[in-house]
Amino acid sequence: MTFIKTPTKGMRDLLPSDMELREYVLNLLKDTYKSFGFTLVSTPSLEHIENLTGRNGGDNEKLIFKVLKRGEKLDINNISDPDDLVDSGLRYDLTVPLTRFYANNMNLLPKPFRALQIGNVWRAEKNQKGRFREFMQCDLDILGEKSNIAEIELISAVITFLKKLDFKGFTIRINDRRILEGIMNSINFPVEKREQILIELDKLDKIGIDGVKEELLNLELDSNSINKFLDAFNGNVTLESFSNTFNLDESIISNLKEIMDTSKELTNSNIVFDPTLVRGMGYYTGPIFEIGVEDVGFSIGGGGRYDKLVEKFINAPTPAVGFSVGFERLTLILSERGFKVPSNKEKIAYLISDDADKKEVFKKAMLDRESNKIVKIVNKSKNFKFQAEELEKEGYIIK
């Protein structure tokens, strides 16, 4: 007994019941998204460390699991910085790898390209209930589509999927990064502070308007400008009032209206313009959105347009929109709701003792399996009664 039987810190073992639910949800998800023309792709779990630390992952970049160089490349006698020791890291999301993938393979892919990615990502976060250091993400992305067909199709696909899991009462909050930029422009906030200003605004629902104000004062912004900025998000704001007050570009407003209007009709959801919606990642360039459902206190998915990310890999302007549902959150909610995975296959357990004619039992079992049954053959134990009870709990009929 020299080994450690618990999983590595912040990670977890998934039991058969966990996996059954996850597989059910994933199959529904794949079927639904495929019906929207999305096709699966996959990228390596490890990415070049350069790609992971290029300031596109926001705070996630602080949480990278870094992988030690190997062989002669690892020189522990000449280290000035821990980063001298590493050449790759575990991906912290699926978006950065997807843009690398697209840049690397675009000549082999349809244009526009509808990508479905299902894969694990890793973040060395502090221990927290319901948060894991390895978790699954399911991302939908449309690359190479400049029109809002991309946003509308993504929202429709995700809501169609969620409805199949009996989620109800959808609220889609929507904003456009260019609106936030337009407001900061009209207030003359210094360009170099804008990324940080948005990070502070993003904390609104956690620390309230006074909290945000304090953080903005810490950025040494003019107090009048801060008040003007925060007033913008106070009270009953509409897309129209915003547009008038801040003299925003008409095409941005009409684009957003069309997305909202069409998505509302297609998905029968509540679509709300929310100018305080920021979303953390630095790479968003246009419409951004988040989905909430009835009786759940947090958003269960979100996404947005990131038209400039592929260009970091190749000289080919590539519009792109992505949407990710929180797969771990979804399955957690379902399991807390006592969701039962539908199952209709008959399950049979053959118990055989050491001296029985095994061959005949094996043959019967093979025939049962061919006729769509689930069959286990088990060595009959001394405590037969207990054994039978346990098998019946699993849903097996004893033969």
Added chain:
Amino acid sequence: MTFIKTPTKGMRDLLPSDMELREYVLNLLKDTYKSFGFTLVSTPSLEHIENLTGRNGGDNEKLIFKVLKRGEKLDINNISDPDDLVDSGLRYDLTVPLTRFYANNMNLLPKPFRALQIGNVWRAEKNQKGRFREFMQCDLDILGEKSNIAEIELISAVITFLKKLDFKGFTIRINDRRILEGIMNSINFPVEKREQILIELDKLDKIGIDGVKEELLNLELDSNSINKFLDAFNGNVTLESFSNTFNLDESIISNLKEIMDTSKELTNSNIVFDPTLVRGMGYYTGPIFEIGVEDVGFSIGGGGRYDKLVEKFINAPTPAVGFSVGFERLTLILSERGFKVPSNKEKIAYLISDDADKKEVFKKAMLDRESNKIVKIVNKSKNFKFQAEELEKEGYIIK
């Protein structure tokens, strides 16, 4: 353009056509193995470094991707050994993690437990055609079953799966680690050299009998004993002749005979006793086997009994047998054979121009998807003819 668009060394991007084949094979595999009562489980990609370097992984332990410690635990000023820098590593197989999983969760699992694992593993191997540093493994294991029901069910399950992919002409080579041990015993090879002797014997098909002899001489073994040992594998050996020559335990022989006999009848395969079969891993304790198929020059799966591994985690003797098909090999063979994934869904592409009534098209598309069609909506491009051709190549009907 500051980013690197190629995958990290030795790893690969999987395109939609790759993923389509992989998904098809995985779905068949899951369905088949589930019909044998196996249930999916999953373990973290990262394992405690202690568990990975405990001499159960054979040469694979040299190939571990090690993960840098984080935060205060990483002290680059006091390193005497690169291992001071790491606390975990990417798993190099699924067997070590499974035994940890079983030790950690056995009270929540049926006994015996039939586990199906599908997951990536990582090995920093030298670049070689068809070998990747991240690849998928599909492992079947039965834990807690001491009888040969385990071996027979595993062999049956794997052959049933392979038949569904139209593989033919199966040859199952089979041996028992205790037979090899018995031979080495009768020859009086020193106990401490036996692990290494088996590693050399395992090279027989690569370096021939003279090559193995040379390696064994390097181990400073008595030359007469070496000749006696190697003679054992020369010529027409049968389980019976072996048993007589080396006075092997009758229960080991009859157990192996029953496995061979029953598997032959159940799977209609060629079952061959092969005393030179070793299989690399140090943890095997009983029957071991490998599967070959017609027209393929390497084995496409293998496994064996490892009754002592779980005990490295907990004081609970736990018999165990595992079987793994080479998923990457399988999909490579299928794609070289031009295997086409069956598909019967109608695919429709709606091309719409910027000024069209989008909403109506979106609504039609939603209805099509409800009636089991695959539908993409695409912005009509200036070069419409080329766009239509490309969509038709993908199998879409243009509307």
